[in-house]
Amino acid sequence: xxxxxxxxxxxxxxxxxxxxxxxxxxxxxxxxxxxxxxxxxxxxxxxxxxxxxxxxxxxxxxxxxxxxxxxxxxxxxxxxxxxxxxxxxxxxxxxxxxxxxxxxxxxxxxxxxxxxxxxxxxxxxxxxxxxxxxxxxxxxxxxxxxxxxxxxxxxxxxxxxxxxxxxxxxxxxxxxxxxxxxxxxxxxxxxxxxxxxxxxxxxxxxxxxxxxxxxxxxxxxxxxxxxxxxxxxxxxxxxxxxxxxxxxxxxxxxxxxxxxxxxxxxxxxxxxxxxxxxxxxxxxxxxxxxxxxxxxxxxxxxxxxxxxxxxxxxxxxxx
Amino acid sequence: xxxxxxxxxxxxxxxxxxxxxxxxxxxxxxxxxxxxxxxxxxxxxxxxxxxxxxxxxxxxxxxxxxxxxxxxxxxxxxxxxxxxxxxxxxxxxxxxxxxxxxxxxxxxxxxxxxxxxxxxxxxxxxxxxxxxxxxxxxxxxxxxxxxxxxxxxxxxxxxxxxxxxxxxxxxxxxxxxxxxxxxxxxxxxxxxxxxxxxxxxxxxxxxxxxxxxxxxxxxxxxxxxxxxxxxxxxxxxxxxxxxxxxxxxxxxxxxxxxxxxxx
Numbered sequence: 313x314x315x316x317x318x319x320x321x322x323x324x325x326x327x328x329x330x331x332x333x334x335x336x337x338x339x340x341x342x343x344x345x346x347x348x349x350x351x352x353x354x355x356x357x358x359x360x361x362x363x364x365x366x367x368x369x370x371x372x373x374x375x376x377x378x379x380x381x382x383x384x385x386x387x388x389x390x391x392x393x394x395x396x397x398x399x400x401x402x403x404x405x406x407x408x409x410x411x412x413x414x415x416x417x418x419x420x421x422x423x424x425x426x427x428x429x430x431x432x433x434x435x436x437x438x439x440x441x442x443x444x445x446x447x448x449x450x451x452x453x454x455x456x457x458x459x460x461x462x463x464x465x466x467x468x469x470x471x472x473x474x475x476x477x478x479x480x481x482x483x484x485x486x487x488x489x490x491x492x493x494x495x496x497x498x499x500x501x502x503x504x505x506x507x508x509x510x511x512x513x514x515x516x517x518x519x520x521x522x523x524x525x526x527x528x529x530x531x532x533x534x535x536x537x538x539x540x541x542x543x544x545x546x547x548x549x550x551x552x553x554x555x556x557x558x559x560x561x562x563x564x565x566x567x568x569x570x571x572x573x574x575x576x577x578x579x580x581x582x583x584x585x586x587x588x589x590x591x592x593x594x595x596x597x598x599x600x601x602x603x604x605x606x607x608x609x610x611x612x613x614x615x616x617x618x619x620x621x622x623x624x625x626x627x628x629x630x631x
Numbered sequence: 632x633x634x635x636x637x638x639x640x641x642x643x644x645x646x647x648x649x650x651x652x653x654x655x656x657x658x659x660x661x662x663x664x665x666x667x668x669x670x671x672x673x674x675x676x677x678x679x680x681x682x683x684x685x686x687x688x689x690x691x692x693x694x695x696x697x698x699x700x701x702x703x704x705x706x707x708x709x710x711x712x713x714x715x716x717x718x719x720x721x722x723x724x725x726x727x728x729x730x731x732x733x734x735x736x737x738x739x740x741x742x743x744x745x746x747x748x749x750x751x752x753x754x755x756x757x758x759x760x761x762x763x764x765x766x767x768x769x770x771x772x773x774x775x776x777x778x779x780x781x782x783x784x785x786x787x788x789x790x791x792x793x794x795x796x797x798x799x800x801x802x803x804x805x806x807x808x809x810x811x812x813x814x815x816x817x818x819x820x821x822x823x824x825x826x827x828x829x830x831x832x833x834x835x836x837x838x839x840x841x842x843x844x845x846x847x848x849x850x851x852x853x854x855x856x857x858x859x860x861x862x863x864x865x866x867x868x869x870x871x872x873x874x875x876x877x878x879x880x881x882x883x884x885x886x887x888x889x890x891x892x893x894x
Binding site: 402406414418436439440441442 | 801802803804805806808810814817818821
């Protein structure tokens with residue numbers, strides 16, 4: 313660095329999370345639009361649980377109690393939005409508790425955690441309360457495929473007929489699924505907002521989406537046309553939500569642009585592979601956690617690879 | 632450990648400060664995979680406790696002069712001799728629930744790393760009494776972890792304790808899975824660390840000094856040492872050939888280099 317040059321400062325995590333909270337307002341409104349007042353209650357319970365856990369952990373660890381930590385609010389709201397509207401209240405509450413108490417607080421704060429707390433919380437709920445988390449039977453507003461979600465149909469190997477009549481319903485989230493993550497158009501709008509505010513974050517999203525598309529094209533789950541595989545796969549569950557909100561998390565993302573793209577690509581491949589081979593309908597959170605665990609490889613090994621190649625001279629064979 | 636160590640000190644160090652599972656990180660596999668219920672954890676901890684005591688005492692009494700490469704398989708053979716009767720007893724009394732729950736991990740206790748590590752690091756270098764103290768202390772440490780994880784995982788994961796239903800409204804199925812146990816062990820390790828730092832700060836300082844010494848760069852050899860390197864020291868790199876020679880010497884057979892070359 314040249315003498316006198318200003319060292320680039322770390323982005324303020326609080327302001328970043330504030331941006332994400334603004335972006336989350338739209339999915340919250342969609343959840344209210346489709347599922348009514350109960351969806352807002354679920355979100356409120358989840359957020360309050362996250363905030364109370366944060367305050368309680370602060371008391372135990374003798375830290376300054378900060379009510380309204382944006383990281384906790386984001387984790388609580390994101391967890392709730394990935395669940396169905398008819399989920400029992402204790403499920404998002406416990407998932408948020410897990411995200412803050414087990415994933416966030418042991419590492420000090422939301423600025424140091426190596427895993428995305430919302431992804432870890434939802435993964436915990438998926439494992440422990442599978443029946444509640446993937447039950448879209450009650451309260452769904454779907455008029456296209458009944459109470460069965462796209463992810464569930466793909467998991468069973470049923471092909472989804474994609475026609476001009478229902479493709480718009482799929483894109484606006486008018487199908488059975490998580491209450492706040494189904495509207496793909498809204499996710500694209502959120503991505504556009506992120507593109508204006510923090511464009512480099514979207515490199516992970518780009519890598520993720522490209523890797524998902526390539527993996528689906530190469531290894532389709534249903535023996536049907538490309539369109540019937542690709543659209544339901546990308547629009548089902550929380551895949552697009554994770555692409556915009558979870559993978560772009562500023563704390564757990566790699567620092568360099570190429571690494572961000574590769575990180576997203578790995579996450580995409582893992583997500584589709586686990587959907588194809590795993591037992592769960594929604595696997596994106598598991599993929600995000602696994603990619604988080606592999607992040608040091610992106611930060612150190614890939615960065616140092618050119619230096620290592622330069623340093624190790626080829627051994628000349630002398631006879 | 633010094634030769635004048637009391638049982639209380641051995642217990643404090645072996646079970647608490649250097650707990651085999653939480654600090655030394657040995658024997659994690661059976662704890663994570665098989666301690667899903669309290670009864671299973673109890674069965675495994677009793678087996679491991681007995682095996683640890685018997686093998687460590689025998690190692691301290693008879694194996695001091697044997698080379699390392701032959702000692703380790705002998706530990707496992709003794710462990711197998713202890714575990715086999717337990718397996719037969721389980722079959723005879725039709726305790727299939729316990730046997731099936733523990734899967735392969737009960738037979739595998741015969742070859743577990745806790746025994747090998749404690750025998751090699753401590754028992755063969757110390758008296759029988761100290762080896763016994765160390766084995767009991769480590770056995771208590773590992774058994775405590777088995778029982779705690781078994782109880783917590785059964786209560787949270789299956790809403791029961793020792794097979795008795797507790798009628799809890801919510802169960803966390805994830806606690807019965809390995810990831811639940813890993814999280815639990817992480818929190819237990821953190822608790823133990825903070826407990827040790829608070830009540831035994833001296834040990835923490837010793838650990839820090841050790842770590843700093845280990846991180847120091849190796850001293851640069853003098854010219855003489857470089858020209859005439861020292862002969863093998865007691866702590867020099869492990870060599871199977873040296874061990875073999877030692878073993879042959881203990882049997883009264885000596886092979887010179889020339890003979891070896893000729894052969």
